[in-house]
Amino acid sequence: MNSEFTITRIFNAPQDLMFKLWSDPNHLDKWFGPSGSRITQSKMEARPGGFYHYRLEMPDGMEVWGRFQYQELSPNDRLIWIASFSDENGGITRHPMAPDWPAEMMTIVTFQPENEGKTRVTVSTIPHNSSQLETDTFIKAMDSLDKGWGGTLDRLEEYIIRLD
Numbered sequence: 001m002n003s004e005f006t007i008t009r010i011f012n013a014p015q016d017l018m019f020k021l022w023s024d025p026n027h028l029d030k031w032f033g034p035s036g037s038r039i040t041q042s043k044m045e046a047r048p049g050g051f052y053h054y055r056l057e058m059p060d061g062m063e064v065w066g067r068f069q070y071q072e073l074s075p076n077d078r079l080i081w082i083a084s085f086s087d088e089n090g091g092i093t094r095h096p097m098a099p100d101w102p103a104e105m106m107t108i109v110t111f112q113p114e115n116e117g118k119t120r121v122t123v124s125t126i127p128h129n130s131s132q133l134e135t136d137t138f139i140k141a142m143d144s145l146d147k148g149w150g151g152t153l154d155r156l157e158e159y160i161i162r163l164d
Contacts, residue, residue: 003135005145008122009153013160015111018119019076021156022109025052031159034058035151046073052081053090064096068107079109082128101141102127102134123149 011018021027025044032039036059044052052068065088068081083105084092095101106128112120125145127135138145 003139004124004126005138005142005149006122006124007146007149007153008120009157010114010118010120011157011160012118013163014117015076015113015119018111018121019079021159022079022111023073027159028052029054031152031155033152033155034148035154046070048072051090053086055088062096065093067092071106076111078111079107081107083107083125098137098141100133100137102130102138104128104130105138121153123153 013021021031023046025042025046028044029039029042032054033056037056039054040057040063042052042054044050046052048070050070052070054066056064056066058064065086067084067086067090069084070079070081072078072080084103085095085101087093092103094103104127105125108122108124110120110122110124112122114120127138130138
């Protein structure tokens with residue numbers, strides 16, 4: 001079975017704005033994360049080798065830390081990062097509720113222009129440096145990933161509407 005998760009959505013925003021919404025913490029902090037969650041603390045250095053380190057508060061009050069280590073930032077075109085759960089100091093940790101979850105996942109976000117100033121955003125995630133058990137756990141969680149990323153992209157859509 002394929003170990004790549006992919007979700008695509010077309011947004012009513014131009015490509016340059018979409019890239020900024022994903023690469024500027026003043027925007028990303030306001031919409032990133034599953035439905036009902038919120039980023040309560042973050043630090044970003046948006047450059048290859050740089051990090052986005054954040055604390056996410058879930059609807060039930062649970063807090064989790066996460067980080068992206070940027071591999072590539074191609075303005076208006078693509079972002080690539082290695083995503084991990086984290087501790088408050090930025091170290092890589094295990095998923096707080098799924099010990100067999102991959103410690104690292106490569107995420108690729110692409111931005112493609114569409115008609116009338118819209119942008120097609122595609123998010124792809126694959127286990128990175130993972131064991132077979134971790135990859136199998138990731139594959140079994142595809143429905144959960146779809147729900148989580150779907151909620152995140154819903155929040156982005158709502159944020160774009162508020163920007164107008």
